[in-house]
Amino acid sequence: MSNNFSDQEALDNCITETDIPGLPDPYKGKVREVYELGNNKIGIVVTDRISAFDYIMKQAIPFKGQILNQLAAFSFDKVKDIVATHIIDVPHPNVTIAKKCDPIPIEVVIRGYLTGHAWRTYKSGKRVLCGVNLPEGLKEHDKFPNPILTPATKAKEGHDEDISEAEILSRNIVTPELWHKIREIALKLFKKGTEVAAKQGLILVDTKYEFGLYEGELTLIDEVHTTDSSRYFYKEGYEERQAKGKGQKQLSKEFLREWLMEHNFQGLEGQTLPDLPDEFRMEVFERYAELFEMLTGKEFEPVLEKDINKTLADIFS
Structure with missing residues (x-):
């Protein structure tokens, strides 16, 4: 994997939420934020949030959204002969334009x-x-x-x-x-x-x-x-x-689940969601990047996105 920025820059520039002026508020899932674009199309932004046991962690994972979005695009392409997929375009590492489905x-x-x-x-x-x-x-x-x-x-x-x-x-x-x-x-x-x-x-x-x-x-x-x-x-x-x-x-994310269980968290009543240390966040990123590279046969090349809202406004306009 090639990059020209530090781990700290990566940790500091995680995409945790988006807000695009002029567009209705998105539907926010655990990881994705979905914007209505009209004409039966939606804009899906894959953030760097990560969840386990149905809880969103307090800290995000650098470039996780880019890896997920690009890995999904790769895998959707592999199965498009089996079933129709919602993919229309992938104009940015974190973004998919898709059909609006019920x-x-x-x-x-x-x-x-x-x-x-x-x-x-x-x-x-x-x-x-x-x-x-x-x-x-x-x-x-x-x-x-x-x-x-x-x-x-x-x-x-x-x-x-x-x-x-x-x-x-x-x-x-x-x-x-x-x-x-x-x-x-x-x-x-x-x-x-x-x-x-x-x-x-x-x-x-x-x-x-x-x-x-x-x-x-x-x-x-x-x-x-x-x-x-x-x-x-x-x-x-x-x-x-x-x-x-x-x-x-x-x-897999089982790596994160096991870490959480070791820190006494399974999403049960009375348990406190622990903070993810920076070193562990980078370790999770490396796991994600390794799977991307193994499955696709391509090197993962992260893009440091410093103003996602402006980028999205340009893409969705």
């Missing part, structure tokens, strides 16, 4: 391995996750016989909640026909993501997809196969580490 309020989570939330559920003794029966005798990071689909409701506030496919249909969140199509496409996307990762020496462990409808057409939105939406293991040494019961080397 979002479907379900996070479609596909898991290939017993890791993270699935492992924590399994370790607690439960053998059913989102209506899916989990095999006995598995250990952490074991591969499932086949990828499983474990959806979650997309909460406007607070925590997303696990939901079974049967509940999605019984609540009439989507029609059976649309859900069948979403399910089929999600599994195809996971297969493609797995193939792309494998070529670069990585294992796609699990991921989430979000969909919307654009003029009635099912469309992939938000992000795809990024560090925020996916978990990756290093392919080399996976089998050996599993056989020896060692932890897996991974590139």
Whole structure:
């Protein structure tokens, strides 16, 4: 990675929020800020905010937004033959111009391995996750016989909640026909993501997809196969580490979750969100940059953005 500025400059110039004069206030998600641009288009600004356990950290990660946005653009391009995507243009490292879709309020989570939330559920003794029966005798990071689909409701506030496919249909969140199509496409996307990762020496462990409808057409939105939406293991040494019961080397936000748990935070009542030290923030950035470079085969070249609001005003005008 090449740059001509210091770590301190990078830390001091994180994009944490935007405000563009003359445009309505954006919709603010955990990471993205979305501006209405008219003509069925939206401007998505990917900030450097980072979240875990449904909480936004008090400190941001340098260039995380640029990495996510560019990695999403790379991955959307890889799957555009499977499903329509919302991408129209990527005019800036932090910005995507996209189709304005009616979002479907379900996070479609596909898991290939017993890791993270699935492992924590399994370790607690439960053998059913989102209506899916989990095999006995598995250990952490074991591969499932086949990828499983474990959806979650997309909460406007607070925590997303696990939901079974049967509940999605019984609540009439989507029609059976649309859900069948979403399910089929999600599994195809996971297969493609797995193939792309494998070529670069990585294992796609699990991921989430979000969909919307654009003029009635099912469309992939938000992000795809990024560090925020996916978990990756290093392919080399996976089998050996599993056989020896060692932890897996991974590139994902689990690194942040584990740090937070070590500092007594899991988003539970009465817990205090810790500050992220500068050294750790740079370490998280380096993890993100490493995944970008491994997946794309390209060097990540950060752009130090000192006045994002002026830049956005020019792009969105």
